[in-house]
Amino acid sequence: MTRVQVRGEAVRRFILECVEKHPADITSITAEKFNISRQAVNKHLQKLIGEGVLNQSGNTRSRRYQLTPLIDWRKLYSLAEILEEDRIWREDIAILIGQAPQNILDIWHYGFTEMFNNVIDHSEGTWVSINLNKTAVATEIAIYDNGVGIFKKIQMALDLMDERHAVLELAKGKLTTDPARHTGEGIFFASRMFDHFGVMSGGVYFSHRFDDKEDWIMEREQFSSGTSVWMKLNNDTTRTTKKVFDEFSSGNDYGFTKTVVPVKLAQYGDEHLVSRSQAKRLLSRIDRFETVLFDFHGVESIGQSFADEIFRVFAEQHPTMKLLGIKANSAVKKMINRARSNLDL
Incomplete structure (x- = not known):
C-alpha cells in the first residue's frame, strides 16, 4: 500500500470515527485535521457513501452525514x-x-x-x-x-x-x-x-x-x-x-479483590459530602475487597467528619485493607491527609 493509500485510509477512518459527534461539520473538521481541502474530504465522503457505510441527507448548506446501519x-x-x-x-x-x-x-x-x-x-x-x-x-x-x-x-x-x-x-x-x-x-x-x-x-x-x-x-x-x-x-x-479481569483481580483464581467507588454517586443534587452518615453509606460492603479506590472526580470538597470516617475510623477497623483516594483536587486531598494524620494518635 502506497503512502497516499495509507493516508486515504486514515482520513476515511477518522471520518467514520468522528461523524456521529460531528454530522454537520465533519467536512471542515477533517480538512483541518489532515490539512487538506474540503473538496478532497468530499471525495473521501463520496467513497464511503459508495461503499454503503455512510449516508447523507439535506442540501448543500444543511447536509448531514451519518453511519449506515449494516x-x-x-x-x-x-x-x-x-x-x-x-x-x-x-x-x-x-x-x-x-x-x-x-x-x-x-x-x-x-x-x-x-x-x-x-x-x-x-x-x-x-x-x-x-x-x-x-x-x-x-x-x-x-x-x-x-x-x-x-x-x-x-x-x-x-x-x-x-x-x-x-x-x-x-x-x-x-x-x-x-x-x-x-x-x-x-x-x-x-x-x-x-x-x-x-x-x-x-x-x-x-x-x-x-x-x-x-x-x-x-x-x-x-x-x-x-x-x-x-x-x-x-x-x-x-x-x-x-x-479487565486482571485490573480488578488477584491470584491464580482471579479473585475479585479490587474495586473503584465513584464518590460522586453518593451526592444528592448540590449537597456537600460532610457527614459520617454519608461516609458510612459509601463504605457499605466495601470490606469484601482488599483494595478500594475512592474516585473523587467531580467532587469539589468533603467535610472533616466525612473524611475522618473513611480514612481514619474505617481504616483503623480494617488495617489490612488498602484505602486509596484518586482523582482528588487539592481541597479533598487536604482533608484526606488530615484524617490519615490522626491514625494511631
Missing part, C-alpha cells in the same frame, strides 16, 4: 418460555456479530450472556426485547424487559434509601439479590469492558464510559417499568476480557 435487528422473547442465554447467544447474537477478532467475541459473549441471564433470573417480567445495531465503526446491543426494575429490586432487597443508593451499591460490585446463584460481578465487569455501558430503570440512569473511566448517574422522568441495558463496543478494539 445490521438493524430486533426480536421479542417471551419470558414464559424456557430461555437459556447461551443458546440465544449462539443461535441469534453471535451470528449477527459475525466474523470478528476473538477478543471482541469474548467481550460480547461475556456481556450479553451476563445481562440476558439477569433478565431471566431477576426481572420478574413477561417479555424481553433485544435490539442489535451494527455500523462500520461499532456494534450496539440493547436489552429491554418489562419487569420490576433492577434498581427498585436492589433497593427493596437491601432496604436502601432509594433507587439512587442502589446504583451506588451496584457500581461497587459484588452485589446480588440472589447470592445462591449469582456472584454480583457481572454488571461491574461488563460495564468496564465496553466503550459505553448504560442501565436505565425507573427514573434513574447509570452510565460508564471506557474512554473517561467515569461512572455517571442521572435522574429522569420515569417513562416505563422494567430495565434497559445498553452495551456499545468499537469493532476494532484491542481490549480483552483478561485485561
Whole structure:
C-alpha cells in the first residue's frame, strides 16, 4: 500500500470515527485535521457513501452525514418460555456479530450472556426485547424487559434509601439479590469492558464510559417499568476480557479483590459530602475487597467528619485493607491527609 493509500485510509477512518459527534461539520473538521481541502474530504465522503457505510441527507448548506446501519435487528422473547442465554447467544447474537477478532467475541459473549441471564433470573417480567445495531465503526446491543426494575429490586432487597443508593451499591460490585446463584460481578465487569455501558430503570440512569473511566448517574422522568441495558463496543478494539479481569483481580483464581467507588454517586443534587452518615453509606460492603479506590472526580470538597470516617475510623477497623483516594483536587486531598494524620494518635 502506497503512502497516499495509507493516508486515504486514515482520513476515511477518522471520518467514520468522528461523524456521529460531528454530522454537520465533519467536512471542515477533517480538512483541518489532515490539512487538506474540503473538496478532497468530499471525495473521501463520496467513497464511503459508495461503499454503503455512510449516508447523507439535506442540501448543500444543511447536509448531514451519518453511519449506515449494516445490521438493524430486533426480536421479542417471551419470558414464559424456557430461555437459556447461551443458546440465544449462539443461535441469534453471535451470528449477527459475525466474523470478528476473538477478543471482541469474548467481550460480547461475556456481556450479553451476563445481562440476558439477569433478565431471566431477576426481572420478574413477561417479555424481553433485544435490539442489535451494527455500523462500520461499532456494534450496539440493547436489552429491554418489562419487569420490576433492577434498581427498585436492589433497593427493596437491601432496604436502601432509594433507587439512587442502589446504583451506588451496584457500581461497587459484588452485589446480588440472589447470592445462591449469582456472584454480583457481572454488571461491574461488563460495564468496564465496553466503550459505553448504560442501565436505565425507573427514573434513574447509570452510565460508564471506557474512554473517561467515569461512572455517571442521572435522574429522569420515569417513562416505563422494567430495565434497559445498553452495551456499545468499537469493532476494532484491542481490549480483552483478561485485561479487565486482571485490573480488578488477584491470584491464580482471579479473585475479585479490587474495586473503584465513584464518590460522586453518593451526592444528592448540590449537597456537600460532610457527614459520617454519608461516609458510612459509601463504605457499605466495601470490606469484601482488599483494595478500594475512592474516585473523587467531580467532587469539589468533603467535610472533616466525612473524611475522618473513611480514612481514619474505617481504616483503623480494617488495617489490612488498602484505602486509596484518586482523582482528588487539592481541597479533598487536604482533608484526606488530615484524617490519615490522626491514625494511631
